Amino acid sequence: MISRSTDPFAAAPKVELHLHLEGAMPLDTLWDLMERYGGDPSVPTRAALAKHLTYTSFPHFIETWVWMNGFVRTYEDFEHVACGVAGELSRQNVIYAEASFSPTDFAVHGLDAREIAMAIRRGLDRVDGTQIVLNCDLVRDTGPARAGATLDAVVEVMADADIRGITIGGSEQAYPPGLFAEVYRRAQRSGLRLTAHAGEAAGPDSVRDALDRLGVERIGHGVRAVEDPDLLARLVAEQIPLEVCPTSNLCTGVVSDWSGHPVGTLLENGAFVTISSDDPTFFHTTLADELREVAHRFGEHPHGLTKRAVAASWMTADEKQVADRVVDQWWSSHRGGISDAG
């Protein structure tokens, strides 16, 4: 066994492509915010809070997400959350992360998408050690018109807030990709990179539509593509990067257990798999935990997975070169460090 202090999964430089800022806020940060806003009688202690973050289904997860959002009410709250997330990623040796944020969810508190983005940027910039760029989640559940309005707002601050891409999260079955085709075309014209949650709560058609109707460069999750051999063959042939978040799928009930997890099938078939943690606070995981599980259960080395994440990221060519060097150097001096991984 490897001791925690020398755990190479924790110590290695890592890259995270699919991380929701709100779902990555440290438990202590969430607890702070709850106390600030009078708490919730059904969650009286911090220990109860950890227990509260367990789910019976994908809709139950969304319900808890909405509950949590109720405690993020001001721009200062966003700055606090972003700073907490950046500190956590830096401690975990994540050298680069793409964090998505969902401004539409906070319009209820009268918050403007541009100001949210800038508050997040201020919070992220208070911590060194991890380069964090943003993806704006345009949120399916409020429909394409609202998504378009959010897009227009964030485009105004994309350079200042370092917003590099968009995604759509939320209720995949109720709001299929095709609804957002025009919004995605406009985002691309604005210079934003494109990904979308697909093949998570909904099946292969959702992945196909994200590719064909939204023109995405990557797929968020995509695990249910394994249900359709033709689609799987296409993903492999075109080497479409997949942002696979294994523990998330187990927690939301998309996948019933590790032994049947589609990430194994995707890897076996040569799909372009990258590994991320999605909402690590909600799913009681970290990127290191995810990479460890995938190494131990499916024999996939974290060095290769991290290199793939660099290649599929929204980094500039120069940033990729630097990240590749950091990752290669670390693994070349820690060769054999996970000889018990496979």
Ligand SMILES: [Zn+2]
């Ligand atoms: Zn997600």
